[in-house]
Amino acid sequence: MKLSGAEIIIACLKEQKVDTVFGFPGGAVLHIYDSLYKHRHEINHILTSHEQGASHAADGYARVTGKVGVVFATSGPGATNLVTGLATAYMDSIPMVAITGNVPTSLLGKDSFQEVDISGITMPITKHNYIVKDVKDLAFIIREAFDIARSGRPGPVLIDVPKDITSDICEYKEEKINLDATFTNKYTSRDLEKTVKMIRDAKNPMAYLGGGVMLGKAQGEVKQFLDHFDIPAGVSLMAYGAIDSADPRFCGMIGMHGSRVSNIAVSNCDLLIVIGARFSDRVISKASEFAKNARILHIDVDPAEINKNIATHHHVIGNVKEILEALNTLQKEDITHTQWMKQIARWKVEHAMRIAGETKRPYEVLTALREVAPDDTVIVTEVGQHQMWAGQFYRHTPAGKFLTSGGLGTMGYGTGAAIGAQFGDLKRRVVNVAGDGSFKMNCNELATISRYRLPVIILIMNNHTLGMVRQWQTFFYDNRYAETTLDTEIDWIALAQAYGVKGMKLTEQDDPKTVLDEAFSYGTPVVIDCEIPIDNKVFPMVAPGSSIEDMIDEVEI
């Protein structure tokens, strides 16, 4: 059948079972939006306030559904507004396809109105990108883009489509698409046997879980693996919720704002089993000191992560879920590391997270949130202190979701991501745990929340400062608070109301549970202005360049 390029785009999205796209229209994508209008009962387009919000929404949608998130934007500024969202998704390996319009091919390269070389701009922050020069290639490119986005180590892919390509006509034939992610497993049975032997030989093995566990949906296999081989686990920021935070094997996050238990265990273990993680500098801190007593066993889907930041002794490359399943079967009887697990339990008592003065209020608020929120609640964060607190104090479980910009550290991520998360699963509750600085960056997306009446709760941990930067200024810059104090009087409740969203206040005197209970009960969008003291801090902390064993705590300052 003969279709226009715009029709082919819609048809190809339907092949991929896409029913939701996020975006913002404009001149270069008029044909596409016209086709979208005709197919509006099959594909739900979510209009955001800004393309950045749409890109984070597509990302949040992908993280909640496990499907490829899709975002549309027009040429020029529309396309450049996607850049932060694409970079965020790229750093956290989130499957996304961005479709941008561009000026007609005859005007490309002539500095035309709203022309930008978005394929050149996004080359370093996409897994791959395309500029379509012939409508005959369009269907193939879209199919390939989706396959690249979800396969192996996932990531964002951008397709730039000049306007004339969307009106050109060409033959289209529907194809049946395999929507499963494909992996090239590069391990042998010997690799697995060696892995099992290394674990069997280890006295004090420790697991380090990363975002790959979540992307690979391997939470069940991880739990089995840890129980079967009797191993404790620390996580990266991306893997909160890989196992229950209340599990005796769970030690907390590893790294700069990790737990003492995890950092001590990593430094003292004799085998570190790294599963779907990439040794980020925020985890390893001083590379030469990281897990210095341990042999390193790395399980990951991406061969380029092996020996990138830390040299490994053995690695298994492939789908994490399949590898763990194979290891769990290969070792018949349960293995025990009784002494080591006892040691971990002792450390968990000795080095329990201290809740005092400067961490008390965030702890109270976030534990109250956990009491009120259903188990399957999606917790989204912005970036900064509140993000670390949400990791530390909220009890994460595989039933819930924790959406956070781990790699890029994108302030302003949360509101867009919360919108995407809510569209990804309308039955779950979604809470954006925000800071006042981060929320302000993209609070225009309240208009989107309001437009679609999404029951998203935005909990602003309001300390009237850029708290994490202030914390560094306190420790390392002699209390010189350069441009971090946000003393502009903003009435967040009035702001919310201006968008038609309910606003609530949670003062330091209020009982957080009462306020949160009320917020959840509305079933509508709610913004909560939660006052916290300006000098609250994230503890413990590893000073930059130090070994992760060297942690600063409140009492030591």
Next chain:
Amino acid sequence: MQRYTLGILVNNHPGVLSRVVGLFSRRGYNIDSLSVGETETHTISRITIVVTGDRQIVEQIEKQVEKLHDVIKVVELTMQGSIQTELVLVKVHTTSKTRAAVVELSEIFKAKIMDVSETTLTMRITGTMDKVSSFLHLIRPYGITELVRTGMTAMERGSQSMVNHQ
């Protein structure tokens, strides 16, 4: 630090060179030399890149380059196992007194004289990096007016093609 030569087979798509080169620059890998052209199959191009680094860096480069969607294969070409050659055009300042000496040097190095003017001699030399640099070292005192190099290109010895390289 050592010098490594990589042969990279890529899809002959627009922008592919910039993908490969962009990867090198953003990850901080230095390119000593680069050459590129179509292969026996017109849909496939081949890039030869010479880099300096330690073993771990070069392995990392290979893996990162291999991840690019348009890259088909990356093979490390050793000095012993491959033919490595470069083409250089050099314009040397000459006078009636020095011309004979320069011509003599060009004969020793099998450099071909391509153009002569009253004050210059333009030569073409091919060969390994070592051969080219010793030739340039010897003619430099006469005064090099202009120099252009294609960059190293390399092919494995023996009957195998890089497409079948294991």
